Amino acid sequence: MKKLILSAIVFISMGTVAMAQSTDRKVQKTPEERAQHATDVLDKKLSLTADQKTKVYALNLEDMRMPKVKHVKGEKRDMTAMKARMDAKDAKMNTILNDKQRVTYREWKETHKKGMRDHLGKRKGDRGDKGPKSDKS
Numbered sequence: 001m002k003k004l005i006l007s008a009i010v011f012i013s014m015g016t017v018a019m020a021q022s023t024d025r026k027v028q029k030t031p032e033e034r035a036q037h038a039t040d041v042l043d044k045k046l047s048l049t050a051d052q053k054t055k056v057y058a059l060n061l062e063d064m065r066m067p068k069v070k071h072v073k074g075e076k077r078d079m080t081a082m083k084a085r086m087d088a089k090d091a092k093m094n095t096i097l098n099d100k101q102r103v104t105y106r107e108w109k110e111t112h113k114k115g116m117r118d119h120l121g122k123r124k125g126d127r128g129d130k131g132p133k134s135d136k137s
Contacts, residue, residue: 031064038064045108046101055096063089 029037039057042048048056066085090109094102 031061035060035064042105046097046104048101052096052101056093059089059092059096 035057038060039048039053042056043053046052063085093105097105
């Protein structure tokens with residue numbers, strides 16, 4: 001009887017250890033991997049030339065290596081700094097792209113932005129056009 005209980009405990013503990021090891025969180029990609037992925041996405045959308053692709057990769061890599069501003073929970077994010085950073089990247093991107101690609105890039109960014117807004121709306125509880133709830137009566 002003792003052997004049966006002991007073996008059951010061993011099997012349960014082995015199962016617990018195996019489960020703990022297999023539940024890896026999302027693996028963080030390196031800045032180089034993220035820059036390559038972003039470049040590949042733009043290459044598919046814009047049909048970049050080899051020269052443009054290397055320049056876009058360098059721009060994406062520079063952006064991915066920049067330290068991210070840490071957000072303190074409960075405080076508002078500094079959206080002006082983030083917008084300035086995105087505008088600077090877009091200005092550099094526009095110097096790399098030709099006219100047709102600029103139009104396609106702008107359209108892609110707008111649809112991407114709309115998708116992000118939709119996604120964030122679902123995460124926040126989909127308040128519709130009501131905006132944030134207020135406690136004022």
